[in-house]
Amino acid sequence: MQVHRALLLAFFALVFTSTVAALDRPDVTFKIFQFPADKIPRIDGNADDWAMVPEDYVIGMDQFVDDTGKHPKPDPKNLDVRIRVGWVKGLNRLYFLYEAYDDYWDFARPDLHNDTFEIVVDGDASGGPLIDKGHREFWTPEQVGTVAAMPDDRISVDEAHWAIHGVHAQNYHIFTPAEGKDWCMAWTSATWIKELPWANAACAYNFKPGESGKLVLEFWITPFDYAGPEGPQRAVESVLHENKILGLSFAVIDYDDVGKRGTNGFWNLSRHHTMYGNASELCAFKLMPIEPQFRKPIEAQWTWQVVDMDRRLVAFKDLSVGKITSWKWDFGDGETSTEQNPIHQYKQPGNLVVVLEIEGPDGKSRRSKVWDVQLK
Numbered sequence: 001m002q003v004h005r006a007l008l009l010a011f012f013a014l015v016f017t018s019t020v021a022a023l024d025r026p027d028v029t030f031k032i033f034q035f036p037a038d039k040i041p042r043i044d045g046n047a048d049d050w051a052m053v054p055e056d057y058v059i060g061m062d063q064f065v066d067d068t069g070k071h072p073k074p075d076p077k078n079l080d081v082r083i084r085v086g087w088v089k090g091l092n093r094l095y096f097l098y099e100a101y102d103d104y105w106d107f108a109r110p111d112l113h114n115d116t117f118e119i120v121v122d123g124d125a126s127g128g129p130l131i132d133k134g135h136r137e138f139w140t141p142e143q144v145g146t147v148a149a150m151p152d153d154r155i156s157v158d159e160a161h162w163a164i165h166g167v168h169a170q171n172y173h174i175f176t177p178a179e180g181k182d183w184c185m186a187w188t189s190a191t192w193i194k195e196l197p198w199a200n201a202a203c204a205y206n207f208k209p210g211e212s213g214k215l216v217l218e219f220w221i222t223p224f225d226y227a228g229p230e231g232p233q234r235a236v237e238s239v240l241h242e243n244k245i246l247g248l249s250f251a252v253i254d255y256d257d258v259g260k261r262g263t264n265g266f267w268n269l270s271r272h273h274t275m276y277g278n279a280s281e282l283c284a285f286k287l288m289p290i291e292p293q294f295r296k297p298i299e300a301q302w303t304w305q306v307v308d309m310d311r312r313l314v315a316f317k318d319l320s321v322g323k324i325t326s327w328k329w330d331f332g333d334g335e336t337s338t339e340q341n342p343i344h345q346y347k348q349p350g351n352l353v354v355v356l357e358i359e360g361p362d363g364k365s366r367r368s369k370v371w372d373v374q375l376k
């Protein structure tokens with residue numbers, strides 16, 4: 001009996017592990033740079049505010065494959081891109097800097113035929129299909145099997161569109177550049193996600209359709225765990241926090257002739273062309289902590305939660321950074337503690353000034369909060 005149970009557990013562990021290891025390129029985790037809160041990029045098409053991002057955050061052409069097979073190797077004379085991704089702790093936004101050289105910028109038409117930077121983001125790495133139909137007519141049965149949103153024929157493409165298209169992971173076709181059109185096609189039933197306060201973009205370039213040149217695109221988006229067609233009132237933003245892994249991938253859709261049918265290349269970070277419709281084929285991106293050169297060596301920070309208001313019981317949590325050897329809490333009622341994460345019971349109601357002082361080899365730091373802790 002015991003043996004059976006152990007085998008069963010091992011079996012489920014195996015199944016579970018293979019199910020959650022859902023992202024593409026398991027050997028690579030790309031990094032998302034954390035901007036300090038006083039250095040948030042300004043969306044103006046000027047890349048100066050990205051100069052602080054270290055070079056090992058840059059994603060270049062060497063990371064892409066042309067999954068249409070037209071270009072076996074990247075050729076910087078045809079297309080050359082550099083991408084940086086950033087975030088700011090406390091904001092559920094992903095910032096992007098896209099710098100690209102193209103030998104033929106194709107952007108005269110008002111439709112989808114436009115040089116495009118396509119991104120797909122899955123803020124909670126839930127994986128799975130995110131588009132309503134698998135363009136089944138173009139696909140092999142194998143691809144349909146992995147990506148089709150509704151293998152069940154009882155659910156129509158129309159129903160699937162309103163229920164799932166872009167709802168739990170989002171696809172943006174960003175026009176590079178967008179002239180006389182919106183900055184992107186948000187390929188979702190929730191098209192409102194491309195507007196402020198959920199997204200913003202700016203582009204700088206100095207070429208005409210058909211010319212070569214360099215383009216700078218700066219933008220941010222808000223990833224959603226749920227973004228429905230009914231509008232933002234029922235939407236759930238993906239909460240971004242340090243060390244979280246997101247599903248994210250890019251593709252560069254390179255058109256090189258306004259009159260030509262089809263593309264000159266489809267450069268993809270994922271090894272799966274169909275990543276545009278399947279969040280399980282995205283790559284892993286990690287929301288990095290702030291780089292040491294941009295933070296103070298020691299800084300006190302904390303939060304608290306009322307565990308039980310009737311007993312005026314409060315749990316304090318240390319969020320300080322740096323090497324810390326001692327903590328001193330002043331609860332504002334004459335009581336103190338040297339624990340890192342104390343729980344304190346207050347005897348009286350009141351609005352309190354609570355102070356945490358920390359010390360370590362690199363110095364000391366204090367953080368008080370005036371009248372945040374309120375008890376009745």
Ligand SMILES: [Ca+2]
Binds near residue numbers: 041043045218
């Ligand atoms: Ca800028």
Ligand SMILES: [Ca+2]
Binds near residue numbers: 122125168225
């Ligand atoms: Ca998701």
Ligand SMILES: [Ca+2]
Binds near residue numbers: 104115256
């Ligand atoms: Ca082009």
